[in-house]
Structure formats: C-alpha cells, structure tokens
Amino acid sequence: MTLTERQREIIENAVEIIARQGIQELTIKNLSSSMHISEPALYRHFENKHAILVAILEYFAGWSVGALTEIADSEAPPEEQLREVFRRHISHFAESPATSGVLFAEEIFKNEPALARTVLQIMATAERTVRGILQKGINSGVFRSDVPLDNLVMSTLGPLRLLVTQWRLRGYDFDLRRRGEALADSVVTMVSA
Amino acid sequence: MTLTERQREIIENAVEIIARQGIQELTIKNLSSSMHISEPALYRHFENKHAILVAILEYFAGWSVGALTEIADSEAPPEEQLREVFRRHISHFAESPATSGVLFAEEIFKNEPALARTVLQIMATAERTVRGILQKGINSGVFRSDVPLDNLVMSTLGPLRLLVTQWRLRGYDFDLRRRGEALADSVVTMVSA
Amino acid sequence: MTLTERQREIIENAVEIIARQGIQELTIKNLSSSMHISEPALYRHFENKHAILVAILEYFAGWSVGALTEIADSEAPPEEQLREVFRRHISHFAESPATSGVLFAEEIFKNEPALARTVLQIMATAERTVRGILQKGINSGVFRSDVPLDNLVMSTLGPLRLLVTQWRLRGYDFDLRRRGEALADSVVTMVSA
Amino acid sequence: MTLTERQREIIENAVEIIARQGIQELTIKNLSSSMHISEPALYRHFENKHAILVAILEYFAGWSVGALTEIADSEAPPEEQLREVFRRHISHFAESPATSGVLFAEEIFKNEPALARTVLQIMATAERTVRGILQKGINSGVFRSDVPLDNLVMSTLGPLRLLVTQWRLRGYDFDLRRRGEALADSVVTMVSA
DNA sequence: TATGAATGAGGATTCATTCAT
C-alpha cells in the first residue's frame, strides 16, 4: 500500500484540514481546492473519500509502529526508552502539528467501523510497547511494582495524550518540546521504584 | 438558562446520538426522528442546531463545576478528594455512558469557536480543582513534592481521561467502575509521597 | 368589510413591515412578533395571510377612491384640483411613509391574481379621475389641447409616482411635501395651455 | 465580470420567471427546473442565489449605461435625443418584455441592500443623462426654462416608467411601441419652449 | 492526467397553517 507522490500530498493536505478546521471541514471540495486541483482529479488518486481516511490512518499506523518498535528494540535502559516514547511522539507532533489532531482524535473515525478498528489497533500497539518497556523496568527493579502494570501504562500514556490534546486545543501556544521533556521526567520519576 | 422539560429531552437524545453514532450523525433529521417529532418541531425548543450544542455543553459544564466544587469544598483529606474526582466522573459516565462521548471529545466542537472555548473552560476548571487538591496534599506532606505541580495534574487527569476514552472506544465492554477504582488507587499511590 | 380595531392594528403593522423590509419579510411570524402576540393569535383576526393582503389593498382602495372623488366633486378649478391630487397623495404618504411602499409597489401582489386585479382597479380609478379633471381643464381652455388626453394623464401621474418612488428608495431622505408642491406646480405649468 | 454562455441562459431564465411570476417565484428549484437541470447544477455557475440577482442587475446596468451614453454622445438635437431615450427603452422592453419586470421593479431588491444600491445607481444614471439632454435643450432655447430642471427630468422619466409599468401589469396587452412613440411626442411637446 | 458539468441524497432552516388546551 505504498503511496504515490500525489497521494502523499493529498493526505498531507487532508491532515492539515482536519487539524485546522476539524473533520467536518474535510470535504472533497475543500481538499481539492486546497490542492489547487479539481474535485474529480482527486478520484484519480483515491477511489473515494473513505480511501483517503484509510490512507491517513495507515500512514500514522506505519509511523507509530515503526517508531515504537525501534524504541523497544533499542539497547537503552527502560527509563530512557520511556523518555524516548515521549520524545518521539512529541517531536513528530511538534514538526507537523496537524498530525496531532488526527492521531488522538478517535471521534473522527467513529462513523466508519473499519477505521475505528484501525484506531484501536494503533492505540493497542502503543500500549503493548509501553507495557513491554514498563515490564522490563519492573523486572530490573527500576520501576515500581506496587501498582498494577495496566495502570502504570495508563499513567504513562494518559499524561502524554493529555499534554498533546491541550497543546492542540490551545492553538499550539506553548513549547511542546519543553513541556514534553519535563512531563517525561515527571512520569519517569513517578513510575520509578 | 434553565431548560424546559422538552429541552432536556432533546439534549438527552442529542447526547445519545453523539455517543452512539458520532457528531456527524447529529443531524436535525436524526434528532427529531429519534424524538418522534418532525424537524421543524425542534425549532420551537431551540433556535437552531448551534443552540442545542451550546445547551449540551452548558449542561456538562454545570455538572462538572458542581461536582468539582463539592469535592474541593469537602472536609475529606486530599487523597480521598482525588479518589472522589475519579469516582464522581466515573459514576457519571457509568450511569449515562453517552455523556462520555461528549465531555472528552473536544474535536466535536472544533468548528464552532464559541463552543471550543467552553470546552477549554470546562477542562480548565477541572485542572484548577485538581491542582488545588494536589497542592493541599503537598503542603500537608501527603503528596510528593519532587514533581512539578503541573505535571502532577497531568498525571492525574491524563489517566482518567484515557481510561474513559478507551472504555468508550471499546464499546463500554469492561467494568468502568472497577477499573476506575483501581486506577484511582494507583494514581493516588503514585502521587503520594 | 369594516375592520375591527385589532384588524386595523394588524394591517398597519403589515404595511409597516412591507414598507421597511419588503414583502418577503411579511411573514406570519414577523407580523405576529411585531404585534407581540403569538402566531396562531393572528388567525383569530384574519382567516389567513391572503386575507391580510386583501385587507391592506381594500384599505388603500377605500382611501384612494374617497380622496379622488372628493377632489373631483369639489368646486375648485381644474388646476387647483390637479394640485390637490398631488397634495392629497403626498400628504398621505408623508404622514405614513409606510403606505407608499405598498400602493406603488404592484410587484407585491403579482402572485395573487385577485390582488393584482385590485391594484389595477385602484390605478384605473386614479387615472379616470385625473382624466376627468384634465378634460374639464381642456374644455375650459386652461389646459393644453395639443397633446392626447391619455398622454396628459401619464404626464401627470407618472411624475407623481416617480417622485414618491424615489423618496421611498432613498429612505425618505428629502422633504416630500416641498418637492411635491414644486412638482405639482411644474406639472400644472406644463399641462397648461 | 463577463458571463459564460450558461450563465447568460440562467439569468435569462431568471428574468423570465421574475417577469412572469414575480420574484417570490424565483426559487432555485423553479429556476433549475426551468432550465431542465438539477438544483445543485446551478451552483456550478453561480455561487448562490444572490449572485444570480447581482448578475441580473449588472446585465441591465450595463445595457442601460451603454444605451444612455450612446444617446447622449450622439450628434442628434436634444428633442431627438429625448425621443431616443424613449425609443431605446421601449424597444428593449418590447423585444424582451420580461426585462421590464425587473428594471422598474425596485421592490424586488429591497431585502438586499447591495442590490438596492445598484438599482438606485441605475436610476441615477438615467436621470443624469436625461438632465444633461434637457439642459442642452434649455441652453439652446428648444426646451422650456420656466420649470425647474429637476421637475423636467421627473416629467420625462415619470411618464416613461408609468407607461411601461402599465403595459406590464396589463399583461403586455397593448402595442408598447406605438404608445411609446406617441408618449415621446407628447413629452417632447410639453417640454419644448 | 485533468476537468466542466451534472446529480441524488441530504443538510439546516423557514413557511403558513392547525389543533388541543
């Protein structure tokens, strides 16, 4: 499912629209006009609107799985891996703020069960990876064991999501990297034994 | 801004639709037919669709502020207050699952700046209250002081939000109260000195 | 077809709306709310909207026929009678500017043949009266006889209508009486032998 | 602001509808069905209904300004120019009776201030041109000087408007050209010294 | 590869009117 150059441009524009104006504004008309092409032209590149949404999600799924796998497979100690989970996500969002509007906005895909499932899978992958990291840390005694692993996972990903959500809702008006770094420190501190 | 009986019914139906099918499906047609009335009939009770969304948000804002104020004003110790924040929210969602789809789904109101602002205010109120509780705990030495207060707040509300989000996305397929209680315990543990 | 007090109020309000906002804005809702009553309440006084329009026209027809007959039956010399035609119309409009918007706005009643006919009758009555006055003047040698009577009529009523139309379109921003008086003088001058 | 072929067809149909049934019947549905296309198809050619009305007015404004300028710039003597003003307008209306319903029906555009202003401008242009012609005639001693110029203008345009209005209201049931020619003669006679 | 023109379905909203109270 590799994308053509044009397809990439399209989903970038689509993401931008979703981020800036919400999904309700992601219409074929808006999308095509943002690309300075005609509406039918879009259909040369994607079968229909659904296919565009699918591509958006797959794009993120690919990035997410890739990034998380890389982290989990690294030699770094668990605390560092945890920090890296924060760092990678936050870097990604800081570089293309638009994406944050899509990745954490599950509502968007509610109407389309197939997409909703993909979203859940992306979330599940992230959870699984973080759980793995935490488990390693617990085993090695770096992370606390007085809290159920599941809740430790929530306590890691929850704050990360909330930070990004607020950043987005507030119009990207604070320094995400700085706040993200600090939050990662705090989370690691709280998670540590 | 007290609602008539009929207005309450309408926003209940609207919330239900948003929760079950997403906002894209909150159309005047769907809403009116879910109430077994004609479309124009809705306009006797709300000036327009926007007014319905406003009413939904105000309804939640009212609930939220009320609940949080009550907690903060209680005599309970900080740990207990924190647990109560979890309990109240989770009770509310468990009783009317539909509402969770609205309260944590900021995306919904993206198109309408006035509504987006209200959402931010609701979030801000929650944050302020939790910050107050945490501060009290820090002062009394119950909560840890080695983590910036802001991040402590994120580490409290982030997991709560994430839990509810997952519950919703998974079709309410787990026992929110039990998981919520456990999560509250964990969060309190992690936040404690 | 005598009107109740309430009916008179209603048609006055209706005329006001037509004058200020155009017929497109003459809706039952606008009309009832301008009277601070409910919509169904209007139906106590008029069978339907059509009946309101009929009443408006009959109201004007009555005034117009009355005024013109009085003038034609007076003992005044033709020039004076002609000036009186101007004066009476202009006084009427100056006193209730709203009415000008209805009386000369034949378009308004286009959709309803019955009403269109009434409008034509009102116009025809005015023409007939003016023709009579002019004929008298021609017979007595005061008015010129080198122009067909029909055209003399047009040259009398045409300018009057145009003056009122412009006054209305320009938002009643000039002194209708003064301009009307001057115009009457000019018309009499031009019509005189 | 040149129109495409299709746009011209649309405004011709729109004018026809206004003329025959009144503006109240100029709906997107009526207009599109009169063109044997679907409603949305119209929106390919005009952004919205307002734009259609604007185009109608601009079309007339263009014609009107053009015709009047041509007349005023001609070498013909003032009496002849005055007659030409009548002739050109009347020819135009006789050829496409529909247009008369729009050009002299200011009420139509009442709701839309922008359009109302355009109507006033068209009227003002006509007035200015006729005033110029009359002034020339007065200067050269052909036209009378015992009547204020303003009123002379009213006495020229007023009858012309009234004639056309009556023709339209009576369902185009008399020979406009013949009556127009005769009226022009009469007006010139009355305006002459 | 691109587009101009078109469309069926549906969007929110307003209309005049009715009816039970």
Next chain:
DNA sequence: CATGAATGAATCCTCATTCAT
C-alpha cells in the same frame, strides 16, 4: 381570546460522486 406544540411543504445550499470530454 390566546398560546405552545406541532407539521408538510418548501426554502437555499452542500455532500460525495460520476461521466463525457
């Protein structure tokens, strides 16, 4: 005499999509 609640029909307009070119 008045109203709150309701409605069928119609309003303008937008949607994703198609098709001939």
